[in-house]
Amino acid sequence: MNDKIRVIVAKPGLDGHDRGAKIIALSFRDAGFEVIYTGLRQTPEQIVNAALQEDADVVGLSVLSGAHMTLCPRIMELMKKEGLDDVLVLVGGIIPDQDIPKLKESGIAQVFQPGASTEEIIAFVRNNVRQK
């Protein structure tokens, strides 16, 4: 059985700023993860469906548009509905401090703000992903 960590990197909403998402996708790949990048303009439904289809261990969301408080809780709601409770969901992007507690309450495991290093993100995934 393939025991590589499977990660979906996704850009929800209309936001086209994909520099971060692509850097994360490349660093996950170089860290030995199996990475699926969804591309841009994904609806919450499409992202959760991809997580389901691809049997993802991790979903990494990148949001720089300010729409995270609408999109992320919606994605978490759908994840729960599909029984994907043990999938690790991370968010990166322009996320103000005051929004972090609410995002974590909705089930987001961790929020990475500007300046976060790919090493700390990779370490977080390794330490918190579900055991196979």
Place this chain on the structure above:
Amino acid sequence: MGQDSDHPLSKGEVGKCGVAIDSLADMETLFKGIPLDQISTSMTTNAPATIIWSMYLVVAEEQGVHWKNLRGTIQNDILKEYIAQKTYIFPPKPSMKLIVDTFEFGSEHVPQWNTISISGYHIREAGSTALQELAFTLYDGIEYIEWAQRQGLDIDDFAPRLSFFFNAHNDLFEEIAKYRAARKVWYKVMTERFHCKNPKSAILRFHTQTAGCALTAQQPYNNIVRVAIQALAAVLGGTQSLHANSLDETLALPTEHAARIALRTQQILAHETGITNTVDPLAGSYFLERLTLDMEKGCWEYFERLDAMGGMVAAIEQGFPQREVQDAAYEYQKAIEHKEKIIVGVNDFVVVNEPPIEILLIDESVEEQQIQRVRNLRETRDNGRVLSTLTALRDAALTQSVNMMPYILDCVRAYATLGEICDELRGVYGEYEEPAF
């Protein structure tokens, strides 16, 4: 992006990245009491630029202002959207046609308007090097000219209205060299490749914005210093206009306090430092001349590769500039993580437990109000007229040889929404989907 504020995909984004404009009614509100013949307006609009510009032109009509007296700029640069910012709607071919339509319409009816601002800013923000920013941007310029010529336009009719937009990143001398090289390379392109006759066609005019991606969320007051130095580079490099970023750029839209400091930075540079006292003040510096020559050489090398690929649209379809930018962004990130590049406050000189600074939050009620406004409009306007103008638009889009501007103007006058106009055009042109690289 071509969706109205009440479209499901717009949820959570209305008013967050700019003012929401769904129809002529919103543009009327925006410019109420502002005489359009007395101001110059710059609009950062790309894929829907023909529509947004049409709304502005109709507001001018309503004010009784002649289009000949309007001054301003629309960004209207779709190539860098495919390369970097990714807010495209239609595939490259129809998008390029719409842009050439604005060149033609502008030179005839709105002669003081800059119908395009060919932008390197977003390419750099997406992670390119200074050289890639320069080379891809100037080559985008070449591509627009070639498409316009194929549509039968004379170069000297529209080239004087082409303007450029560059980034100002941290490396002071490299940035100044980039601006100097831009002027030299463009002059050669215009005179030797396109044989323009009007000297104004060969002059490169540009706007500069300081690099948002070079600012840090950590110790954000340090950003004031970074912005001042980036703005200095732009002025020493001969920029025609300048936008200095606010210190909270990495965190949110600026607070009034942060925006004022950014404005004061420009005013200090303009009034206190004497740096505007002469043109090209660093000419003759051995170091800067060397950097400028290297930048030019790198640029011509990229041009050769792009020519060989069959131009920029073809290169985009092959994913070439996208891959170049993505790889450069990854290299930059690795250099920071390995501390080959020091970013103060991020990977060195760190402060733990910094107190947060005040940031601007957009009230969620803005979205609800805007959704109500567009729904009310659809109920109260003359929907028969909307339908007939949209049908005429569709027929015109099917006839490839006609200029689309008059048809879009008619839709706008009938209060058709941006989403409705785009949907009609999507039906004919299709929608662009980025291939995976």
